Amino acid sequence: MNFGQFLLRRLFLMIIVLFGVACIVFFIANVIPADPVGAILGGNAPPEAVDRLKAKLGYDQPLIIRFGNFITGAVRGDFGVSLKTSNPVMEDIKNYFPATMELALVAITISIILGITLGILSAVHRNKAIDQFSRIFSILGVSMPVFWIGLLLLLVFYFKLGWLPGSGRLGFFTYPPPRVTGMYLIDSIIAGQWDTFKEALLHILLPAFVLGYNATASIARITRASMLDVLRQDFIRTAKSKGLRKNVVIYRHALRNSLIPTVTIIGLVFGSLLEGAVLTETVFSWPGLGRYITTGMLFLDYPAVMGGTLYIALIYSIANLIVDILYALLDPRMRM
């Protein structure tokens, strides 16, 4: 199979996955016994008002027609109008998603840098102090809830030490940079507002670290295992015995070959970052898509919940597609 065919096949699979997700979110939202029209109008509303709103929102149609409408709308990027904000859901997503994306991107960057570093160090210095530290750090990372670690770090770095800010994307009295991407770090660079950039960076460090902690731990463990595996291989022994410097052996020969499982795990954890954003955004008062979906759920705002979920699924699929492509480039055997 050549690369073009591989890509086509992956795209086709992605569409099937997204269709599956759309089916699941639609049917969960529409079969659970809760009544969004009732939630909007309240228990005292006259029956005619209920019927009128149902007709306006299309809830009087049979389920299958509504599903058809939902899918045809979703394909065009139209998820309907949010019951809570009265904006088109897509407009809300465009508004809130950059904050989540920015957080996830910084989180994955921190995770990759920290995770791979820890992984290599603990493989090279196996069973030494750094390996033990990395092990404890990783166990804590996968076992502590985001919620708890977030509050703990806020308590230390914000409350006790005062090194980092305590909430939000910028200081309460700082204007956001002119909107280009919606990501403050990038927008402030584009606008040349270095003070805003610094502020945005300080605000994102803690939530991004917390969000990425779990991912950091996974990346560190996988890198360590695969690195140890590679270090045992014959070609490493050959490289060592022909007198190459240790660093060259580790970084040029071993690391490159041990990165494939790491790349896989990065693709997978990126999805968990988007999921984890729901909790992290609540703890750190981060106005992103996660919080948009949670507040939507409490209000039975189904268009918002369905649209938001499907959008995250789309981003997740794209991230996985990119990983698969990288994979195929790193190791041609994968294209099979």
Place this chain on the structure above:
Amino acid sequence: MKRSFMLIFLMVLIVAATGFAATPKDTLVIGANTGIFITMDPAVAYEVFPNKIVAALYAQLVKLEAIDGVIVPVPDIAESWEISEDGLTYTFNIRKGVKFSNGDPLTAEDVFFSLKRPVVLESVSAWFLVDIFGINKDNVDEKIKMIDDYTVSITLNAPYAENITLGILSNMFTGIVNKDVVLDHEVDGDLGGAWLTDHSAGAGPYVLVQWERNNVILLEANPNYYGEQPPLKRIMVRDIPEASNQRLLLERGDIDVAWDLTPQLLEEAKRNPDIVEVKVPGHSNEYLAMNATWGPLANPKVREAVRFSINYEEIVEDIMLNNALLVQGFINKGYFGYVEENPFYQDIEKAKALLAEAGYPDGFEVELLTSNTDTRKAEAEKIQADLALAGIKANIVIMQSSQMYAKYRAQGHQMIIAGWGNDYPDPDNLAMAHASYRANQLAWRNAWYDDYAATLCEWGQIEPNPDKREQIYKDLTEYWFHNGPFAMLYQTVEFWGIRKEVKNFEEAAFGYGMLFDFAKVSK
């Protein structure tokens, strides 16, 4: 890789040197969970906190104010009003020279439009107009009339006491919007509803400058406000969904007010000398109710014995951590008609004697129903222990709230612990619920078919003379104490943690739930 790590570390050090500033002197920064904010349209907004923000943006005919600790309706843009002989028609004279925030004059046309708007939109928050005053979409043009440029009249279906009528009219759905501005933004006959969701067009002390959902709400003083300019130029509400995070921000001085602290967090924050707690009476109560047709509870002496078995102080102190007021009548503290007397206390000997008189010297067994919150469970256990002292064996049954209410509404309970929230600051609503079985609310659920009490409730509703009215509610409370099916446990309180620099917060907050006057707060 190591270099990037160092870079991050360096950045951290840079901040360590910069530190963070306190909030500006002319701005009140509130940390709150704003997830419940849906709209800023006065005709539609209904939730408690959002409503108080909306109240800062719009003037009304009458508004609520706490005077000498009692919440009463006072003139806002209605300078005065006349009530017709039959008590059905209220004619309001509108203050001249009032301007909207954009400088347009406010006239009867705006008032007329604003009062009709929630009725035409069939807004849920205007249920008072429909269910109590009998004003609906079909008859609104006969019931609400514009007499001239500065006079508007409203006709009711019954001669309610003035305090009831004005109390209902002080709800937020009567906020006066600028008709021209709103109609300029009308889309598909929504009477400007979509636009008013996140804009304001009112004549209140503040203007809505920005609302970014899940992030920030910013109000600025209205330069054209007809009254005195508020001391604070800006009110900023930051969305901080986590109560524990609110506490940290408050103590660090990044916010001035933490809106949603738990009692535990407030206790902890209070240890900081910069933090002050503010507590005001709330508008809900918690009670033990007895089904007056069930077995031993049908005997008034048994119900009195139950009331003398409970240790009310311990419930307030140990379970509510003092975030509750010992109020045993059904009229809340802060209301017209509130009765200060608390006749019940734990007296086991007296309770036993009453049980013996009633023919139950060895007590009896009863089912005690409640819902599954931690507070309710703790209350049920406490009451179970107290009743056991008098020889009554209570078996606790815990249900989901919705199930519990279904059983309660069908009179299927024996004893129940539940609560009641009030809708307008007048004893009428509370008396009807707790004492008149004809109102089909709590008294009916507890099968207390007492015609004397029900009749007093109806007199109270239409008695025009406030002194006589007060006496009716005093008599009713006295009768209800010893004959009714309730043991009132406490009235809820509302509480906040604030920075010590914030002044007059308690005055502004008194009556919260029904009112909050941001224009009173200063720093």
